[in-house]
Amino acid sequence: MTFAVVTSTAAFWLLRRRPLPGVVAAIGTVLVLAASSAATAVVPADDFFRDRHWSFGLVGWLLLVLLSDRPALLGGALGLHAAVSVAQFLLAGTPARTEVGDAAIVLFAVTAFQLAIGGLIRLVDRRTGEATAVAAERERLETRAALARQAGRDLRAGFAEQLGATLPLLAGLADGTVDPRSDVARTRCALAAAQLRRLFAENDDVPDPLVHEVTACLDVAERRGVAVTLAVSGDPVDVPPALRRHLTGPVLTALTSARTRARVSVLRTPGLVRVAVVADTTGDGHDFAGATGVVVTSHTQDGQTWMEARWQPA
Template sequence: MSTGVVEGVVATRFAKAVSIGLVAIVGVWHLGLDTLLVLRGWPMYEPQVAAAGAWLALVVIQTAGSVLLLRSALSAHTARMLAGAALISGVVATATYPPGAAIGDVSWAWNTVGWFGVLLLLQRPLWELITLLGANTAVTAGFLAADGALDHVTVSRLLAATYTTAGIQLTFAYLVRQLNDGAREATEAAAAHAEHLARATADETVHTERRRRYEHLRGRVEPLLRGLTERRLDPGDTVVRQRAAVEAARLRRLFAETDDTPHPLLHELRACADIAERRGVHVTLLSYGDLPELPTSVRRELAEGALLVLAAAATEARVTLLATPEEVAVSVVADAPPETVVEPPGLLAVSFLSDQEGDQLWWETRYPVRPAR
């Protein structure tokens, strides 16, 4: 799973948990507390049908908004429409209160509309919630002024109520946004750390494997060079020359493994062909099909047979790389001597075929890209 996908999953789960918690808070607030307040002050509302209608309208708005929010389907347009409908329902409910009771024991809509705003505008810019809370407070202040109850005592109560309602709701929305940002930053940091560890592990693995390969080749090349230096080996001997050609090709292929190329296997085969051409062998390299991405160990075994035959070629060789949806095959035909020893591949799922006709040696190595049906 990619880093971006992991970050998205974590952020989505955190947002879902916050949404569930907020839906529960608003549900308990309206269906629980508001219901008790409406029932307790029921004889004082006028007209009562308007009070009941406002309460029911808010139930519908709450249900629709909660379902859309939990399904991540609450668009900006729908959120604003529902928030506006909640504000209108609050106006209707406040109009049914007794004169001067917009903040009192029978008032319930002001606080509820604010929490509905938090619910519906949670994923919107903070200024939209501030606008709704300001309009909601203005509605309450307007009714108090219309009732002639906006004296200095009531103003003090209104300011205190604003602080304990709109202030708490705005703070809650702000903290939720901060938590969302913190969760996203923590997720990004964790993903970056995990990616760094994965890259470091991969680099260490490649480095260890490369050192192992260097040590392996050193164990083969060093005796050859020491023998030539101490004149225990004759550079004119065919076997010695073939050994030198094989180890030179292996070193060249090892260096080619670290090159950044679009087709590593073809690049490594070219490196092997280059060593043979330096000895005067005419090499033809052909490639057909779209090469899949292959592990280094598989490429190494696919190229090993061609490397050995090219090292034994006298004057000419033809290397063919064929890629199909089912397999990748490397074949080589060269005028190699009959006594050429071709080492079989390793333990991977690489198969090989060989044939000798006159002075022409044919060798083919195959690797199944996907199992045959």
């Protein structure tokens, strides 16, 4: 009865592919060893380690079920079980030489086989764990490689898109159709340089990509001698790269044509991302909404151009 209860209890966890709790394993081990000692006590002296001593071999298998994931405890429990069985065998009476030989053969064969099965289980578990770890590492590396390939494709596409607007300018400078001394050519060159600088900044690993890209736009204007100030408020908001290009577009446009000074502000809230610029330049004001959901507004008054891009996160 005890053996059946212990087996059923262990099966409850094993069939669910979950390890036995330590308390269950400990209580089950004590019950099995006590039941084995009680069953051995009623075995006649001349039937030890023979057919009527069926509990000896069965207890070892139950201990294997209870303690297979605890090899040290399993070895100790099997050793204790064998020692108690031998002690009861010797105390039952003076055994004959043949009985001692038979007992030794059964004791060694059963215990060694059960220990070997326990070691095999541990080996399979270890190999399974190693194989799982190798598979997880391979999947992680494949994922990183796929992400790297995708990032490379996106980078090449971004460069190709940006260079598509720059190459005509370079071609015009090369064949003389664009005069590098003209204000228009200089403005176009400044805009191309700012666009490329922003493109490089898109691929930097920084905590706040939007402000980082805005700063890159400012850097090009400062190299031209424009005094630029930047004000940032709010916590960083996750803005996709394509939307960041539309948000920083007004900054590029205004800073490219700024003469002496410009003021840029970045506002981030959970419901609004706004990038605005005021510069001492002239231009035609216009309002439009892009397909990306970024709304750009601009106007010019008294030699000051104000441009703003707004995006509302979903």
